Amino acid sequence: SAETLSGGEAQRIRLASQIGSGLTGVMYVLDEPSIGLHQRDNDRLIATLQHLRDIGNSVIVVEHDEDMMRAADHVIDMGPGAGVHGGRVMAQGTYDEVRAHPESLTGQYLSGARVIPVPARRTPWLPVLEDAAPEPVKKAKSRFPETEASKRRTERMAEHRARQGRVQALRVVGASGHSLKNVSVEFPVGLFTCVTGVSGSGKSTLVNDTLYAAVARQLYRAHDEPAAHDSIEGIEYFDKVINVDQSPIGRTPRSNPATYTGLFTPIRELMAEVNTAKERGYGPGRFSFNVAGGRCEACQGDGVVKVEMHFLPDVYVPCDICHGERYNRETLEVLWKGKSIAQILQLTVEDAHAFFKDVPSIARKLQTLLDVGLSYIRLGQSATTLSGGEAQRVKLAQELSKRDTGRTLYILDEPTTGLHFADIDLLLKVLHQLRDAGNTIVVIEHNLDVIKTADWVIDMGPEGGAGGGMVVAQGTPEELAADPASHTGRYLRAYLKV
Numbered sequence: 001s002a003e004t005l006s007g008g009e010a011q012r013i014r015l016a017s018q019i020g021s022g023l024t025g026v027m028y029v030l031d032e033p034s035i036g037l038h039q040r041d042n043d044r045l046i047a048t049l050q051h052l053r054d055i056g057n058s059v060i061v062v063e064h065d066e067d068m069m070r071a072a073d074h075v076i077d078m079g080p081g082a083g084v085h086g087g088r089v090m091a092q093g094t095y096d097e098v099r100a101h102p103e104s105l106t107g108q109y110l111s112g113a114r115v116i117p118v119p120a121r122r123t124p125w126l127p128v129l130e131d132a133a134p135e136p137v138k139k140a141k142s143r144f145p146e147t148e149a150s151k152r153r154t155e156r157m158a159e160h161r162a163r164q165g166r167v168q169a170l171r172v173v174g175a176s177g178h179s180l181k182n183v184s185v186e187f188p189v190g191l192f193t194c195v196t197g198v199s200g201s202g203k204s205t206l207v208n209d210t211l212y213a214a215v216a217r218q219l220y221r222a223h224d225e226p227a228a229h230d231s232i233e234g235i236e237y238f239d240k241v242i243n244v245d246q247s248p249i250g251r252t253p254r255s256n257p258a259t260y261t262g263l264f265t266p267i268r269e270l271m272a273e274v275n276t277a278k279e280r281g282y283g284p285g286r287f288s289f290n291v292a293g294g295r296c297e298a299c300q301g302d303g304v305v306k307v308e309m310h311f312l313p314d315v316y317v318p319c320d321i322c323h324g325e326r327y328n329r330e331t332l333e334v335l336w337k338g339k340s341i342a343q344i345l346q347l348t349v350e351d352a353h354a355f356f357k358d359v360p361s362i363a364r365k366l367q368t369l370l371d372v373g374l375s376y377i378r379l380g381q382s383a384t385t386l387s388g389g390e391a392q393r394v395k396l397a398q399e400l401s402k403r404d405t406g407r408t409l410y411i412l413d414e415p416t417t418g419l420h421f422a423d424i425d426l427l428l429k430v431l432h433q434l435r436d437a438g439n440t441i442v443v444i445e446h447n448l449d450v451i452k453t454a455d456w457v458i459d460m461g462p463e464g465g466a467g468g469g470m471v472v473a474q475g476t477p478e479e480l481a482a483d484p485a486s487h488t489g490r491y492l493r494a495y496l497k498v
Contacts, residue, residue, distance in 0.1 A: 004178060009200050009464070011036055012045070019048055024056035034065045035417050038198040038446050039491040046071045064420050066110065070095050077106045083376025084348060109421040116425050116449045118496060122476050123435070123455045125167040125188045170211075170234040170409070170440070177227020178205040179469040185458055187211070189237045192431060192441045194454040196488040197472070200464025203444045204413065208243070211442070212411050215241045238440070240408040244395045246388035246417060253302060254290060255383035258345065261369065261398045263379065264288075266361050271341055276334045286331060287341045294331035296322035345380025352379055368400040371433075373426040389418035396430060406438030416447040424449055451488065452477050452495045459486045 005013070011033060018028065030049075034042050046068060049059050053073075061068060069075055075098045079090040091101035099110040108114040168189035175183040180202045187193050195203045205227055213226035218235050249260045258264040268284040271277060277286070286294035289301030299305050299319035303326040307315045318324040325332065325342040332340045337355065339347075347355060353366040369375070372393040377386070386394065392415055399410070412431075416424050428450065435441050435455075443450065451457060457480045461472040473483040480489040481496050 005200075012041070012199070015045070015048065019052065022055070027058040027060065028052060030059070030061045030063075032063055032418060033061065034063060034068060036199060036414065036446070038196075038487065039067070039448065040487050041199050042067055042446075064418070069098075069106075069110065077101070077104045079105055081376065082373075085376060105422055106420070114421075116421065116428065116453065118452050118477075123191055125169070125456075126190045127167055168234070168237060170215075170232070170237065172206065172211055172214075172229060172232055174230030175206055175210045175227065176229065177209055178202065179465055180205055180210075180227070181469040183469065183471055185471050185474070187440070187442055187458075188456050189234065189440050190435070190438055191455040192435045192453070193443070193456045193458065194451045195442065195444045195458045195460065196446065196451055197460030197468065198462075198464050198487055201460040201462075201468035203460050205469075206460065207411060207442055207444050208413060212241060212243050215409060216243075238407050238409045239405055241411070242399060242408060243411045243413075244392055244399065244415070245413055246392045248383060248388075249386065249391045249394050250383035253304070253382040253384055256345075256380050257349075257369070257374070257377055257383070257386075257394050258379040260383065260394055261365055261401060263362060263365050266359070266365075267341070267344060270359065270362070271334055271336055274334050274336050280330070280334075282331075282334065287327075287334075289326040294327055296326060296328050298322065299326070301326050346378055348376055348378055350375040365397075365401045368397040369394070371400065371426070372397045372430055373423045387418055389415075389423075392417075393427070396427075400430065400434070404434075404437060404439065408434075408439045410434060410439060410441045412441070412443045414444055414446070416445065416450055421449070428453055448492055448495045451492060457488070459483075459488045461487060 002010070015030075015033065033045060033049075037045060042065065049061070050071065053059050061072070063069065072095065075092065075095055076089060077091040077098050079086055079088060080103070091098045091104035091107055095110070098104055098107045101107040105114075169186040170189060171184070171186050173184045175185075179200070183202070183206060185206070195207050197203050209227040210229050211232070213222070213224045214229065214232045215235055215238065216222040216224065217226060218232075219238065219241055249255060249257075256264075258267065265284070268287040271287045272282055272284045282294070285291055289295045289303075295301030296303075296319060298321040303319055303322065303324040304316040305319050307317055309315055322328065326345075327340075327342055332342055334340065336344075339355070344352070344355075349366055349369045353363060353370060356362040356366065369377075374390065374393055374397065377390065383391070392412075396415075415427060415431075419427065424447065431441055431443070432453070443454070445451060454477060457474065457477055458471060459473045459480055461468050461470065462485065473480050473486040473489060475483075477492060477496060480486055481492045483489045
């Protein structure tokens with residue numbers, strides 16, 4: 001069924017339906033067709049697009065992939081930054097002309113003037129801390145009888161110590177969901193692991209459907225049934241598991257980056273501390289556009305009014321009363337540093353960080369949004385207007401702003417989707433920062449810049465579907481590049497200069 005298709009497979013089926021028609025004189029516009037595709041599949045995609053061009057069609061592609069740029073006849077580079085900092089054509093021409101352009105950020109990465117560096121050393125696996133057979137401590141006899149739960153806990157800890165190897169690892173044993181063929185594999189604890197492989201080789205089944213679902217079930221009593229497997233060992237090393245995916249952060253226009261990251265609450269509390277607000281008896285609730293009181297009642301705090309069109313999609317028009325500001329006149333009269341709550345929500349993250357630099361609780365959360373490369377989004381920007389990559393980075397920023405225990409398992413499925421080389425560099429710094437704090441990162445990825453910076457790589461394959469579902473190779477990126485059986489290793493060699 002369509003639900004069991006991987007992202008890369010679904011993408012190629014959509015393309016095949018167009019290519020099979022054999023039309024000419026058509027303009028095809030593709031938005032990141034390489035999403036979810038392994039480098040080998042990407043080469044096939046490029047050959048297909050070139051065939052479409054050769055039979056008399058125009059092909060326009062929005063893409064960050066270097067191979068796609070190299071194969072294009074004409075490249076247009078937008079920039080220089082994102083959001084308010086972008087919107088200009090920085091360079092255009094052939095691949096070599098863009099590459100040689102000094103002002104093009106893309107050109108600098110293509111020419112090698114800027115690079116995402118390969119780590120000087122790989123983080124080794126963590127050894128299991130084996131105590132030198134300590135003397136058993138005689139516990140004072142409790143006046144309460146030993147409960148079933150405490151007995152089970154003692155048995156569990158004894159079993160955990162008995163099966164521990166030399167290194168700390170999270171082991172998946174006998175995974176056989178979808179196309180997996182009784183896979184047993186180890187994920188190192190406290191390291192950055194990449195799961196790679198051609199499209200449809202079983203990466204998502206192993207990581208999302210088996211590993212994440214089983215760990216979430218044990219830690220959180222989650223209801224989702226994990227894919228078929230024999231056992232998962234080593235969950236004791238973790239107290240939290242977080243799946244940072246690309247699903248929207250909110251499905252309504254009321255949700256925005258400020259509400260999602262928890263920024264909005266301290267901002268509203270700050271507004272309520274202003275003398276004008278105190279004189280009028282306004283609390284933090286007055287500055288919320290979700291409850292009656294301070295919001296504009298004509299649009300109920302939406303800033304827009306829905307006009308229903310018969311037989312046509314609904315149209316949203318700015319509210320006549322508040323002109324899109326969401327609040328009533330009395331609320332907007334309360335100013336902090338000369339700005340009302342509506343003006344604060346219009347600030348970009350970058351401007352807001354400078355504006356709130358004297359308020360540590362707000363500045364710290366804004367700093368995490370800057371760290372993941374989201375300086376250009378507005379605090380009050382509707383969540384429905386954020387791309388999948390932006391939504392994923394807002395979630396990462398929210399996790400970064402929490403006080404972490406250093407025992408969290410982070411799972412990310414293709415976090416580089418829709419990201420430029422410069423954004424990938426920022427994202428990797430964040431992931432390495434989480435790893436250095438003692439957390440475990442498991443990433444499903446096709447991007448070779450991410451794979452080359454990983455501490456450990458697990459390559460699935462050898463093919464997709466029934467021809468895959470096995471672990472082809474595993475080890476450091478250098479070991480993978482030297483393995484002749486690995487499709488990923490073949491492409492990785494050029495990036496590692498081995």
